[in-house]
Amino acid sequence: MRQIERLVMHAMENEAQFKEVSGENSAPAIIVSNLVKSFGPQRVLDGISFEVRRGETLAILGRSGTGKSVTLRILVGLEPPDEGNASVLGVDMNGASAREIDDARKQMGFLFQHAALYDSLTVAENVAFPLVHHRRDLNAQQRTDRVHELLAEVGLEGHGKKMPSDISGGMQKRVGLARALALDPVVLLLDEPTAGLDPISSAEIDQLVMKLQKEYNLASIVVTHDMVSARTIATRIALMDEGKIVIEGSYEELQQSKERIVMEFLQRDLEQV
Amino acid sequence: MSTNPTAVSAVHSKPNLLLGMLEWFGEFGIFVWQVLCAAIKPPFEFKEFVRQLDEVGSRSLPLVMLAGAATGTVLALETRQSLVQFGAKSLLPTTIVYSVITEMGPIITALVVSGRVGAGIGAELAAMKVTEQIDAIATSAVDPRRLLASTRIAACIIAMPLLTLAASFSGVFMGWVASTLMEPITLVRFINQGFQGAGFKDFLPSTFKTCVFGLIIGCVASFQGMRARGGAQGVGSSATTSVVLSSLFVILADVVLVKIILLIWS
Numbered sequence: 001m002r003q004i005e006r007l008v009m010h011a012m013e014n015e016a017q018f019k020e021v022s023g024e025n026s027a028p029a030i031i032v033s034n035l036v037k038s039f040g041p042q043r044v045l046d047g048i049s050f051e052v053r054r055g056e057t058l059a060i061l062g063r064s065g066t067g068k069s070v071t072l073r074i075l076v077g078l079e080p081p082d083e084g085n086a087s088v089l090g091v092d093m094n095g096a097s098a099r100e101i102d103d104a105r106k107q108m109g110f111l112f113q114h115a116a117l118y119d120s121l122t123v124a125e126n127v128a129f130p131l132v133h134h135r136r137d138l139n140a141q142q143r144t145d146r147v148h149e150l151l152a153e154v155g156l157e158g159h160g161k162k163m164p165s166d167i168s169g170g171m172q173k174r175v176g177l178a179r180a181l182a183l184d185p186v187v188l189l190l191d192e193p194t195a196g197l198d199p200i201s202s203a204e205i206d207q208l209v210m211k212l213q214k215e216y217n218l219a220s221i222v223v224t225h226d227m228v229s230a231r232t233i234a235t236r237i238a239l240m241d242e243g244k245i246v247i248e249g250s251y252e253e254l255q256q257s258k259e260r261i262v263m264e265f266l267q268r269d270l271e272q273v
Numbered sequence: 274m275s276t277n278p279t280a281v282s283a284v285h286s287k288p289n290l291l292l293g294m295l296e297w298f299g300e301f302g303i304f305v306w307q308v309l310c311a312a313i314k315p316p317f318e319f320k321e322f323v324r325q326l327d328e329v330g331s332r333s334l335p336l337v338m339l340a341g342a343a344t345g346t347v348l349a350l351e352t353r354q355s356l357v358q359f360g361a362k363s364l365l366p367t368t369i370v371y372s373v374i375t376e377m378g379p380i381i382t383a384l385v386v387s388g389r390v391g392a393g394i395g396a397e398l399a400a401m402k403v404t405e406q407i408d409a410i411a412t413s414a415v416d417p418r419r420l421l422a423s424t425r426i427a428a429c430i431i432a433m434p435l436l437t438l439a440a441s442f443s444g445v446f447m448g449w450v451a452s453t454l455m456e457p458i459t460l461v462r463f464i465n466q467g468f469q470g471a472g473f474k475d476f477l478p479s480t481f482k483t484c485v486f487g488l489i490i491g492c493v494a495s496f497q498g499m500r501a502r503g504g505a506q507g508v509g510s511s512a513t514t515s516v517v518l519s520s521l522f523v524i525l526a527d528v529v530l531v532k533i534i535l536l537i538w539s
Protein backbone atom coordinates (compact mmCIF):
# COMPACT_ATOMS: atom_id res chain seq x y z
CA MET A 1 0.00 0.00 0.00
CA ARG A 2 2.71 2.43 1.04
CA GLN A 3 4.65 1.45 -2.05
CA ILE A 4 1.80 2.45 -4.38
CA GLU A 5 1.29 5.71 -2.56
CA ARG A 6 4.93 6.54 -3.02
CA LEU A 7 4.82 5.67 -6.70
CA VAL A 8 1.80 7.86 -7.27
CA MET A 9 3.44 10.72 -5.41
CA HIS A 10 6.53 10.32 -7.52
CA ALA A 11 4.55 10.35 -10.73
CA MET A 12 2.74 13.49 -9.63
CA GLU A 13 5.99 15.22 -8.79
CA ASN A 14 7.39 14.35 -12.16
CA GLU A 15 4.39 15.75 -13.91
CA ALA A 16 4.60 18.94 -11.88
CA GLN A 17 8.23 19.26 -12.81
CA PHE A 18 7.44 18.75 -16.46
CA LYS A 19 4.78 21.41 -16.32
CA GLU A 20 7.19 23.75 -14.61
CA VAL A 21 9.69 23.34 -17.42
CA SER A 22 7.18 23.56 -20.23
CA GLY A 23 5.71 26.70 -18.74
CA GLU A 24 2.23 25.45 -18.11
CA ASN A 25 0.95 25.87 -14.62
CA SER A 26 3.92 28.02 -13.60
CA ALA A 27 3.49 31.71 -12.85
CA PRO A 28 3.12 33.89 -15.96
CA ALA A 29 6.41 35.35 -17.14
CA ILE A 30 4.82 38.74 -17.78
CA ILE A 31 2.13 40.16 -15.54
CA VAL A 32 0.70 43.57 -16.25
CA SER A 33 -1.97 44.80 -13.96
CA ASN A 34 -4.02 47.90 -14.26
CA LEU A 35 -1.40 50.18 -15.82
CA VAL A 36 -2.24 53.85 -15.90
CA LYS A 37 0.06 56.37 -17.52
CA SER A 38 -0.44 60.01 -18.41
CA PHE A 39 1.79 62.48 -20.18
CA GLY A 40 0.67 65.87 -18.96
CA PRO A 41 -3.07 66.08 -19.44
CA GLN A 42 -3.10 63.18 -21.91
CA ARG A 43 -4.08 59.86 -20.35
CA VAL A 44 -2.28 57.41 -22.58
CA LEU A 45 -2.87 54.16 -20.69
CA ASP A 46 -6.10 53.78 -18.78
CA GLY A 47 -6.01 50.48 -16.92
CA ILE A 48 -4.18 47.90 -19.02
CA SER A 49 -3.97 44.32 -17.71
CA PHE A 50 -2.73 41.12 -19.29
CA GLU A 51 -0.56 38.10 -18.64
CA VAL A 52 1.78 36.17 -20.87
CA ARG A 53 3.11 32.73 -19.98
CA ARG A 54 6.14 31.02 -21.40
CA GLY A 55 5.29 29.44 -24.70
CA GLU A 56 2.78 32.15 -25.52
CA THR A 57 2.93 35.05 -27.94
CA LEU A 58 0.64 37.99 -27.38
CA ALA A 59 0.14 40.27 -30.36
CA ILE A 60 -0.88 43.81 -29.48
CA LEU A 61 -2.72 45.70 -32.18
CA GLY A 62 -4.19 49.13 -32.09
CA ARG A 63 -4.38 52.45 -33.81
CA SER A 64 -1.39 54.72 -33.94
CA GLY A 65 -0.87 56.60 -30.67
CA THR A 66 -2.90 54.33 -28.41
CA GLY A 67 0.07 53.60 -26.16
CA LYS A 68 1.44 50.29 -27.43
CA SER A 69 5.05 51.44 -27.36
CA VAL A 70 4.53 53.08 -23.98
CA THR A 71 3.26 49.74 -22.62
CA LEU A 72 6.40 47.98 -23.81
CA ARG A 73 8.62 50.73 -22.42
CA ILE A 74 6.97 50.32 -19.02
CA LEU A 75 7.50 46.56 -19.25
CA VAL A 76 11.23 46.98 -19.71
CA GLY A 77 11.45 49.59 -16.96
CA LEU A 78 12.21 52.62 -19.11
CA GLU A 79 9.10 54.49 -18.06
CA PRO A 80 7.45 54.42 -14.64
CA PRO A 81 3.68 53.87 -14.66
CA ASP A 82 1.49 56.29 -12.69
CA GLU A 83 -0.52 53.41 -11.30
CA GLY A 84 -0.46 49.65 -11.56
CA ASN A 85 2.35 47.13 -11.90
CA ALA A 86 4.38 45.53 -14.58
CA SER A 87 6.36 42.50 -13.53
CA VAL A 88 8.57 40.36 -15.72
CA LEU A 89 9.95 37.02 -14.50
CA GLY A 90 8.78 37.90 -11.03
CA VAL A 91 10.58 41.24 -10.95
CA ASP A 92 8.60 44.44 -10.51
CA MET A 93 10.11 46.50 -13.33
CA ASN A 94 9.42 49.75 -11.54
CA GLY A 95 9.84 48.97 -7.85
CA ALA A 96 12.65 46.43 -7.69
CA SER A 97 16.29 47.27 -7.06
CA ALA A 98 18.50 48.25 -10.00
CA ARG A 99 20.33 44.93 -9.79
CA GLU A 100 17.14 42.87 -9.91
CA ILE A 101 15.87 44.89 -12.83
CA ASP A 102 19.17 44.39 -14.67
CA ASP A 103 19.03 40.66 -14.00
CA ALA A 104 15.56 40.56 -15.52
CA ARG A 105 16.70 42.69 -18.47
CA LYS A 106 19.48 40.23 -19.25
CA GLN A 107 16.78 37.66 -19.88
CA MET A 108 14.71 40.00 -22.01
CA GLY A 109 15.14 40.91 -25.64
CA PHE A 110 13.74 44.30 -26.62
CA LEU A 111 13.32 45.62 -30.12
CA PHE A 112 12.69 49.36 -30.33
CA GLN A 113 10.18 50.71 -32.82
CA HIS A 114 12.92 52.73 -34.51
CA ALA A 115 15.61 50.09 -33.94
CA ALA A 116 17.73 52.46 -31.77
CA LEU A 117 21.04 51.11 -33.06
CA TYR A 118 24.24 52.61 -31.68
CA ASP A 119 25.23 54.84 -34.56
CA SER A 120 28.91 55.01 -33.64
CA LEU A 121 29.25 51.22 -33.82
CA THR A 122 29.14 48.94 -36.84
CA VAL A 123 26.29 46.51 -37.38
CA ALA A 124 28.35 43.63 -36.00
CA GLU A 125 29.44 45.67 -32.98
CA ASN A 126 25.82 46.55 -32.33
CA VAL A 127 24.88 42.88 -32.20
CA ALA A 128 27.96 42.12 -30.12
CA PHE A 129 27.18 44.83 -27.57
CA PRO A 130 25.18 42.67 -25.12
CA LEU A 131 27.71 39.86 -25.52
CA VAL A 132 30.66 42.14 -24.79
CA HIS A 133 29.01 43.35 -21.62
CA HIS A 134 27.41 40.20 -20.28
CA ARG A 135 29.15 37.21 -21.76
CA ARG A 136 32.67 37.74 -20.58
CA ASP A 137 33.15 33.98 -20.74
CA LEU A 138 33.23 34.16 -24.54
CA ASN A 139 36.54 34.88 -26.25
CA ALA A 140 36.78 37.17 -29.26
CA GLN A 141 36.46 34.33 -31.76
CA GLN A 142 33.42 32.80 -30.08
CA ARG A 143 31.82 36.21 -29.96
CA THR A 144 32.43 36.81 -33.66
CA ASP A 145 30.94 33.42 -34.45
CA ARG A 146 27.86 34.16 -32.39
CA VAL A 147 27.42 37.54 -34.10
CA HIS A 148 27.68 35.86 -37.53
CA GLU A 149 25.12 33.33 -36.48
CA LEU A 150 22.70 36.02 -35.28
CA LEU A 151 23.14 38.13 -38.41
CA ALA A 152 22.56 35.07 -40.55
CA GLU A 153 19.40 34.35 -38.62
CA VAL A 154 17.90 37.71 -39.57
CA GLY A 155 19.21 37.40 -43.13
CA LEU A 156 21.99 39.95 -42.91
CA GLU A 157 25.17 37.91 -43.27
CA GLY A 158 27.90 39.95 -44.89
CA HIS A 159 26.56 43.30 -43.68
CA GLY A 160 28.41 43.26 -40.38
CA LYS A 161 31.01 45.87 -41.29
CA LYS A 162 28.52 48.52 -42.38
CA MET A 163 27.48 51.44 -40.22
CA PRO A 164 23.81 51.66 -39.18
CA SER A 165 23.40 54.87 -41.19
CA ASP A 166 24.44 53.01 -44.34
CA ILE A 167 21.73 50.36 -44.27
CA SER A 168 18.01 50.63 -44.97
CA GLY A 169 15.33 51.06 -42.32
CA GLY A 170 14.15 47.49 -42.69
CA MET A 171 17.70 46.23 -42.31
CA GLN A 172 18.19 48.36 -39.20
CA LYS A 173 15.09 46.75 -37.77
CA ARG A 174 16.54 43.30 -38.37
CA VAL A 175 19.86 44.28 -36.79
CA GLY A 176 17.85 45.46 -33.78
CA LEU A 177 16.18 42.06 -33.68
CA ALA A 178 19.53 40.27 -33.85
CA ARG A 179 20.78 42.42 -30.98
CA ALA A 180 17.66 41.60 -28.97
CA LEU A 181 18.32 37.89 -29.46
CA ALA A 182 22.00 38.02 -28.56
CA LEU A 183 21.68 36.87 -24.96
CA ASP A 184 19.16 34.07 -25.66
CA PRO A 185 16.29 35.84 -23.93
CA VAL A 186 13.32 34.06 -22.40
CA VAL A 187 11.10 37.11 -22.75
CA LEU A 188 10.91 38.83 -26.10
CA LEU A 189 9.32 42.25 -26.58
CA LEU A 190 9.13 43.38 -30.18
CA ASP A 191 7.80 46.78 -31.22
CA GLU A 192 6.63 46.44 -34.82
CA PRO A 193 9.29 43.99 -36.01
CA THR A 194 7.89 43.85 -39.53
CA ALA A 195 6.99 47.52 -40.06
CA GLY A 196 8.81 48.82 -43.11
CA LEU A 197 9.69 45.37 -44.37
CA ASP A 198 8.61 43.85 -47.67
CA PRO A 199 6.15 40.91 -47.47
CA ILE A 200 8.89 38.33 -48.02
CA SER A 201 11.16 39.66 -45.26
CA SER A 202 8.12 40.07 -43.03
CA ALA A 203 7.22 36.43 -43.50
CA GLU A 204 10.83 35.48 -42.74
CA ILE A 205 10.81 37.46 -39.51
CA ASP A 206 7.49 35.84 -38.58
CA GLN A 207 9.01 32.44 -39.21
CA LEU A 208 12.04 33.34 -37.10
CA VAL A 209 9.89 34.50 -34.20
CA MET A 210 7.83 31.33 -34.37
CA LYS A 211 10.93 29.17 -34.55
CA LEU A 212 12.47 30.85 -31.50
CA GLN A 213 9.16 30.56 -29.75
CA LYS A 214 9.13 26.79 -30.25
CA GLU A 215 12.81 26.24 -29.57
CA TYR A 216 13.19 28.31 -26.44
CA ASN A 217 9.68 28.34 -25.10
CA LEU A 218 9.66 32.14 -24.94
CA ALA A 219 7.11 34.49 -23.54
CA SER A 220 6.76 37.16 -26.18
CA ILE A 221 4.79 40.27 -26.95
CA VAL A 222 4.72 41.54 -30.50
CA VAL A 223 3.29 44.95 -31.29
CA THR A 224 2.16 45.04 -34.88
CA HIS A 225 -0.19 46.69 -37.34
CA ASP A 226 -0.18 43.61 -39.47
CA MET A 227 -3.16 41.35 -38.78
CA VAL A 228 -1.78 38.63 -41.05
CA SER A 229 1.41 38.52 -39.04
CA ALA A 230 -0.54 38.61 -35.77
CA ARG A 231 -2.62 35.64 -36.90
CA THR A 232 0.47 33.69 -37.89
CA ILE A 233 2.62 34.13 -34.84
CA ALA A 234 0.32 34.92 -31.94
CA THR A 235 -1.40 32.60 -29.56
CA ARG A 236 -3.57 35.51 -28.49
CA ILE A 237 -4.32 38.92 -29.91
CA ALA A 238 -5.09 42.02 -27.85
CA LEU A 239 -6.63 45.05 -29.44
CA MET A 240 -5.94 48.39 -27.78
CA ASP A 241 -7.95 51.52 -28.20
CA GLU A 242 -7.83 54.77 -26.26
CA GLY A 243 -5.61 53.35 -23.55
CA LYS A 244 -7.70 50.27 -22.90
CA ILE A 245 -7.65 46.72 -24.14
CA VAL A 246 -10.91 46.37 -26.04
CA ILE A 247 -10.65 42.64 -26.56
CA GLU A 248 -8.15 39.89 -25.94
CA GLY A 249 -8.39 36.40 -27.38
CA SER A 250 -7.64 34.17 -30.32
CA TYR A 251 -8.25 35.33 -33.87
CA GLU A 252 -11.45 33.29 -33.95
CA GLU A 253 -12.66 34.95 -30.77
CA LEU A 254 -11.97 38.35 -32.31
CA GLN A 255 -14.05 37.36 -35.32
CA GLN A 256 -17.03 36.74 -33.03
CA SER A 257 -16.81 40.24 -31.60
CA LYS A 258 -19.41 42.84 -32.47
CA GLU A 259 -17.24 45.75 -31.26
CA ARG A 260 -16.90 48.31 -34.00
CA ILE A 261 -13.18 48.84 -33.72
CA VAL A 262 -12.54 45.08 -33.78
CA MET A 263 -14.70 44.66 -36.86
CA GLU A 264 -12.94 47.53 -38.57
CA PHE A 265 -9.53 45.99 -37.91
CA LEU A 266 -10.68 42.62 -39.24
CA GLN A 267 -12.43 44.20 -42.20
CA ARG A 268 -9.21 45.84 -43.29
CA ASP A 269 -7.45 42.53 -42.91
CA LEU A 270 -9.94 40.82 -45.21
CA GLU A 271 -9.53 43.56 -47.78
CA GLN A 272 -5.80 43.01 -47.73
CA VAL A 273 -6.17 39.28 -48.33
CA MET B 274 -8.96 93.24 -20.99
CA SER B 275 -7.10 95.46 -18.59
CA THR B 276 -4.55 92.89 -17.40
CA ASN B 277 -1.38 92.85 -19.37
CA PRO B 278 -0.56 89.27 -20.28
CA THR B 279 3.21 89.81 -20.32
CA ALA B 280 3.12 91.37 -16.85
CA VAL B 281 1.16 88.41 -15.55
CA SER B 282 3.55 85.91 -17.06
CA ALA B 283 6.52 87.85 -15.69
CA VAL B 284 5.07 87.61 -12.20
CA HIS B 285 4.55 83.91 -12.70
CA SER B 286 7.89 83.26 -14.30
CA LYS B 287 9.97 84.52 -11.38
CA PRO B 288 9.10 81.74 -8.97
CA ASN B 289 9.18 79.36 -11.92
CA LEU B 290 12.72 80.38 -12.75
CA LEU B 291 13.81 79.92 -9.16
CA LEU B 292 11.95 76.63 -8.95
CA GLY B 293 13.50 75.53 -12.21
CA MET B 294 16.96 76.36 -10.93
CA LEU B 295 16.41 74.50 -7.68
CA GLU B 296 15.03 71.57 -9.61
CA TRP B 297 18.06 71.61 -11.89
CA PHE B 298 20.50 71.59 -9.00
CA GLY B 299 18.56 68.83 -7.27
CA GLU B 300 18.55 66.63 -10.34
CA PHE B 301 22.16 67.45 -11.08
CA GLY B 302 23.18 66.45 -7.56
CA ILE B 303 21.33 63.15 -7.83
CA PHE B 304 22.89 62.51 -11.23
CA VAL B 305 26.43 63.14 -9.97
CA TRP B 306 25.82 60.90 -6.97
CA GLN B 307 24.47 58.10 -9.14
CA VAL B 308 27.38 58.39 -11.56
CA LEU B 309 29.79 58.20 -8.65
CA CYS B 310 28.08 55.11 -7.25
CA ALA B 311 28.03 53.47 -10.67
CA ALA B 312 31.64 54.38 -11.40
CA ILE B 313 33.20 52.72 -8.38
CA LYS B 314 31.56 49.36 -9.07
CA PRO B 315 33.40 46.98 -11.38
CA PRO B 316 33.54 46.11 -14.24
CA PHE B 317 35.24 49.28 -15.43
CA GLU B 318 34.66 50.45 -18.97
CA PHE B 319 38.32 50.76 -19.77
CA LYS B 320 38.03 50.79 -23.55
CA GLU B 321 35.47 53.57 -23.57
CA PHE B 322 37.58 55.52 -21.08
CA VAL B 323 40.65 55.36 -23.32
CA ARG B 324 38.58 56.43 -26.31
CA GLN B 325 37.29 59.41 -24.37
CA LEU B 326 40.74 60.30 -23.09
CA ASP B 327 41.86 60.54 -26.69
CA GLU B 328 38.80 62.57 -27.63
CA VAL B 329 39.08 64.97 -24.69
CA GLY B 330 42.84 65.03 -24.32
CA SER B 331 44.83 64.53 -27.51
CA ARG B 332 42.35 66.24 -29.74
CA SER B 333 42.11 69.35 -27.57
CA LEU B 334 45.87 69.67 -27.34
CA PRO B 335 46.58 71.91 -30.38
CA LEU B 336 43.77 74.30 -29.52
CA VAL B 337 44.77 74.52 -25.88
CA MET B 338 48.43 75.14 -26.73
CA LEU B 339 47.47 77.85 -29.18
CA ALA B 340 45.32 79.57 -26.56
CA GLY B 341 48.14 79.29 -24.03
CA ALA B 342 50.65 80.74 -26.49
CA ALA B 343 48.41 83.70 -27.28
CA THR B 344 47.89 84.38 -23.59
CA GLY B 345 51.61 84.27 -22.86
CA THR B 346 52.39 86.66 -25.68
CA VAL B 347 49.73 89.18 -24.77
CA LEU B 348 50.69 89.00 -21.12
CA ALA B 349 54.33 89.76 -21.94
CA LEU B 350 53.43 92.72 -24.11
CA GLU B 351 50.94 94.24 -21.68
CA THR B 352 52.78 93.74 -18.40
CA ARG B 353 56.05 95.02 -19.76
CA GLN B 354 54.41 98.39 -20.33
CA SER B 355 53.30 98.81 -16.75
CA LEU B 356 56.41 97.28 -15.22
CA VAL B 357 58.61 99.68 -17.16
CA GLN B 358 56.54 102.58 -15.79
CA PHE B 359 57.23 101.45 -12.23
CA GLY B 360 60.85 100.66 -12.98
CA ALA B 361 60.34 97.03 -12.16
CA LYS B 362 61.22 95.64 -15.55
CA SER B 363 63.31 92.85 -14.04
CA LEU B 364 60.16 91.34 -12.55
CA LEU B 365 58.80 90.55 -16.02
CA PRO B 366 59.80 86.84 -16.09
CA THR B 367 58.37 86.23 -12.61
CA THR B 368 55.12 87.97 -13.47
CA ILE B 369 54.66 85.98 -16.63
CA VAL B 370 55.54 82.62 -15.12
CA TYR B 371 53.36 83.19 -12.09
CA SER B 372 50.30 84.48 -13.86
CA VAL B 373 50.44 81.86 -16.58
CA ILE B 374 50.95 78.90 -14.28
CA THR B 375 48.70 79.81 -11.39
CA GLU B 376 45.81 81.44 -13.17
CA MET B 377 45.86 82.08 -16.89
CA GLY B 378 46.86 78.55 -17.92
CA PRO B 379 44.20 76.77 -15.86
CA ILE B 380 41.34 79.10 -16.64
CA ILE B 381 42.08 79.49 -20.35
CA THR B 382 42.41 75.72 -20.69
CA ALA B 383 39.18 75.15 -18.78
CA LEU B 384 37.27 77.60 -20.95
CA VAL B 385 38.63 76.17 -24.18
CA VAL B 386 37.87 72.63 -23.02
CA SER B 387 34.38 73.51 -21.85
CA GLY B 388 33.73 74.98 -25.28
CA ARG B 389 35.14 72.13 -27.27
CA VAL B 390 34.48 69.12 -25.06
CA GLY B 391 31.35 70.46 -23.38
CA ALA B 392 29.65 70.96 -26.72
CA GLY B 393 30.95 67.63 -27.98
CA ILE B 394 29.78 65.56 -25.03
CA GLY B 395 26.53 67.50 -24.71
CA ALA B 396 25.60 67.05 -28.35
CA GLU B 397 26.74 63.43 -28.61
CA LEU B 398 24.86 62.23 -25.55
CA ALA B 399 21.82 64.32 -26.45
CA ALA B 400 21.69 62.77 -29.92
CA MET B 401 21.98 59.33 -28.34
CA LYS B 402 19.20 60.20 -25.92
CA VAL B 403 16.69 61.43 -28.48
CA THR B 404 17.31 58.46 -30.78
CA GLU B 405 16.69 56.08 -27.84
CA GLN B 406 20.26 54.76 -27.91
CA ILE B 407 20.66 55.50 -24.21
CA ASP B 408 17.42 53.61 -23.55
CA ALA B 409 18.78 50.74 -25.62
CA ILE B 410 21.91 50.61 -23.48
CA ALA B 411 19.74 50.49 -20.37
CA THR B 412 17.57 47.69 -21.74
CA SER B 413 20.78 45.73 -22.40
CA ALA B 414 21.25 45.82 -18.62
CA VAL B 415 24.21 48.20 -18.90
CA ASP B 416 24.12 51.37 -16.84
CA PRO B 417 24.41 54.30 -19.29
CA ARG B 418 25.68 56.47 -16.47
CA ARG B 419 28.60 54.14 -15.99
CA LEU B 420 29.31 53.45 -19.65
CA LEU B 421 28.82 56.96 -20.99
CA ALA B 422 28.96 59.52 -18.18
CA SER B 423 31.56 58.17 -15.77
CA THR B 424 34.08 57.46 -18.53
CA ARG B 425 33.73 60.94 -19.97
CA ILE B 426 33.95 62.61 -16.58
CA ALA B 427 37.03 60.58 -15.64
CA ALA B 428 38.63 61.49 -18.97
CA CYS B 429 37.98 65.19 -18.32
CA ILE B 430 39.44 64.97 -14.80
CA ILE B 431 42.62 63.27 -16.02
CA ALA B 432 43.04 65.29 -19.20
CA MET B 433 42.59 68.76 -17.67
CA PRO B 434 45.84 68.94 -15.65
CA LEU B 435 47.81 67.55 -18.59
CA LEU B 436 46.28 70.01 -21.00
CA THR B 437 46.88 72.82 -18.54
CA LEU B 438 50.50 71.82 -18.32
CA ALA B 439 50.76 72.05 -22.09
CA ALA B 440 48.98 75.41 -22.16
CA SER B 441 51.19 76.82 -19.41
CA PHE B 442 54.29 75.55 -21.12
CA SER B 443 53.46 77.19 -24.42
CA GLY B 444 52.32 80.32 -22.55
CA VAL B 445 55.63 80.69 -20.73
CA PHE B 446 57.56 79.89 -23.87
CA MET B 447 55.74 82.48 -25.96
CA GLY B 448 56.04 84.91 -23.08
CA TRP B 449 59.79 84.48 -23.35
CA VAL B 450 59.71 84.85 -27.14
CA ALA B 451 57.78 88.11 -26.84
CA SER B 452 60.09 89.42 -24.12
CA THR B 453 63.28 88.51 -25.91
CA LEU B 454 62.11 90.24 -29.07
CA MET B 455 61.75 93.48 -27.16
CA GLU B 456 64.85 93.05 -25.04
CA PRO B 457 67.05 89.98 -25.61
CA ILE B 458 67.19 87.53 -22.70
CA THR B 459 68.16 83.87 -22.89
CA LEU B 460 65.52 81.25 -22.19
CA VAL B 461 67.56 79.77 -19.33
CA ARG B 462 67.84 83.12 -17.65
CA PHE B 463 64.21 83.88 -18.22
CA ILE B 464 63.21 80.61 -16.61
CA ASN B 465 65.65 80.98 -13.75
CA GLN B 466 64.38 84.44 -12.97
CA GLY B 467 60.77 83.42 -13.43
CA PHE B 468 60.90 80.54 -10.99
CA GLN B 469 63.08 82.37 -8.48
CA GLY B 470 62.03 81.63 -4.95
CA ALA B 471 59.22 79.37 -6.11
CA GLY B 472 59.07 75.72 -5.21
CA PHE B 473 57.22 72.80 -6.72
CA LYS B 474 54.53 73.10 -4.09
CA ASP B 475 53.58 76.57 -5.21
CA PHE B 476 52.26 75.16 -8.43
CA LEU B 477 50.53 72.12 -6.99
CA PRO B 478 47.21 73.71 -5.95
CA SER B 479 46.61 75.29 -9.31
CA THR B 480 47.13 71.94 -10.97
CA PHE B 481 44.64 70.26 -8.68
CA LYS B 482 42.26 73.08 -9.35
CA THR B 483 42.14 71.97 -12.96
CA CYS B 484 40.95 68.52 -11.89
CA VAL B 485 37.96 70.21 -10.33
CA PHE B 486 37.37 72.11 -13.57
CA GLY B 487 37.49 68.81 -15.44
CA LEU B 488 34.97 67.33 -13.01
CA ILE B 489 32.64 70.26 -13.54
CA ILE B 490 32.88 70.19 -17.33
CA GLY B 491 32.39 66.42 -17.52
CA CYS B 492 29.46 66.33 -15.11
CA VAL B 493 27.59 69.29 -16.54
CA ALA B 494 28.02 68.20 -20.16
CA SER B 495 27.03 64.58 -19.46
CA PHE B 496 24.04 65.67 -17.42
CA GLN B 497 22.81 68.13 -20.03
CA GLY B 498 23.28 65.56 -22.77
CA MET B 499 21.52 62.73 -21.02
CA ARG B 500 18.45 64.76 -20.11
CA ALA B 501 17.89 66.07 -23.66
CA ARG B 502 14.39 65.99 -25.07
CA GLY B 503 12.92 66.47 -28.49
CA GLY B 504 14.69 66.29 -31.80
CA ALA B 505 17.43 68.30 -33.47
CA GLN B 506 16.47 71.35 -31.45
CA GLY B 507 16.84 69.44 -28.22
CA VAL B 508 20.31 68.31 -29.24
CA GLY B 509 21.27 71.87 -30.14
CA SER B 510 20.05 73.33 -26.89
CA SER B 511 21.78 70.60 -24.90
CA ALA B 512 25.07 71.45 -26.56
CA THR B 513 24.59 75.17 -25.97
CA THR B 514 23.49 74.91 -22.36
CA SER B 515 26.29 72.52 -21.50
CA VAL B 516 28.88 74.99 -22.81
CA VAL B 517 27.24 77.97 -21.12
CA LEU B 518 26.71 76.24 -17.78
CA SER B 519 30.09 74.53 -17.63
CA SER B 520 31.96 77.78 -18.46
CA LEU B 521 29.91 79.64 -15.89
CA PHE B 522 30.51 77.05 -13.18
CA VAL B 523 34.21 76.87 -14.01
CA ILE B 524 34.55 80.61 -13.48
CA LEU B 525 32.53 80.54 -10.26
CA ALA B 526 34.48 77.55 -8.98
CA ASP B 527 37.70 79.35 -9.79
CA VAL B 528 36.77 82.22 -7.50
CA VAL B 529 35.93 79.86 -4.68
CA LEU B 530 38.98 77.67 -5.21
CA VAL B 531 41.40 80.59 -5.38
CA LYS B 532 40.03 81.82 -2.07
CA ILE B 533 40.36 78.36 -0.50
CA ILE B 534 43.86 77.86 -1.87
CA LEU B 535 45.00 81.24 -0.57
CA LEU B 536 43.54 80.42 2.83
CA ILE B 537 45.13 77.01 3.10
CA TRP B 538 48.42 77.52 1.32
CA SER B 539 49.55 80.85 2.73
Ligand SMILES: Nc1ncnc2c1ncn2[C@@H]1O[C@H](COP(=O)(O)OP(=O)(O)OP(=O)(O)O)[C@@H](O)[C@H]1O
Pocket residue numbers: 039044062063064065066067068069070071113
Ligand atom coordinates in the same frame (compact mmCIF):
# COMPACT_ATOMS: atom_id res chain seq x y z
N1 LIG C 1 7.76 60.82 -23.59
C1 LIG C 1 6.53 61.21 -23.95
N2 LIG C 1 6.10 62.45 -23.67
C2 LIG C 1 4.87 62.86 -24.01
N3 LIG C 1 3.99 62.10 -24.65
C3 LIG C 1 4.33 60.86 -24.99
C4 LIG C 1 5.62 60.35 -24.66
N4 LIG C 1 5.70 59.09 -25.09
C5 LIG C 1 4.51 58.82 -25.68
N5 LIG C 1 3.68 59.88 -25.61
C6 LIG C 1 2.31 59.93 -26.11
O1 LIG C 1 1.69 58.72 -25.80
C7 LIG C 1 0.85 58.31 -26.84
C8 LIG C 1 1.10 56.87 -27.17
O2 LIG C 1 2.38 56.73 -27.73
P1 LIG C 1 2.93 55.35 -28.26
O3 LIG C 1 4.27 55.62 -28.80
O4 LIG C 1 2.81 54.33 -27.20
O5 LIG C 1 1.92 55.02 -29.43
P2 LIG C 1 1.81 53.69 -30.26
O6 LIG C 1 0.58 53.01 -29.86
O7 LIG C 1 3.08 52.93 -30.12
O8 LIG C 1 1.67 54.26 -31.72
P3 LIG C 1 2.36 53.76 -33.08
O9 LIG C 1 1.56 52.62 -33.55
O10 LIG C 1 2.24 54.92 -33.98
O11 LIG C 1 3.76 53.41 -32.76
C9 LIG C 1 1.09 59.25 -28.00
O12 LIG C 1 -0.03 60.06 -28.14
C10 LIG C 1 2.26 60.07 -27.60
O13 LIG C 1 2.06 61.40 -27.96
Ligand SMILES: [Mg+2]
Pocket residue numbers: 068069070113191
Ligand atom coordinates in the same frame (compact mmCIF):
# COMPACT_ATOMS: atom_id res chain seq x y z
MG1 LIG D 1 4.69 52.57 -31.23
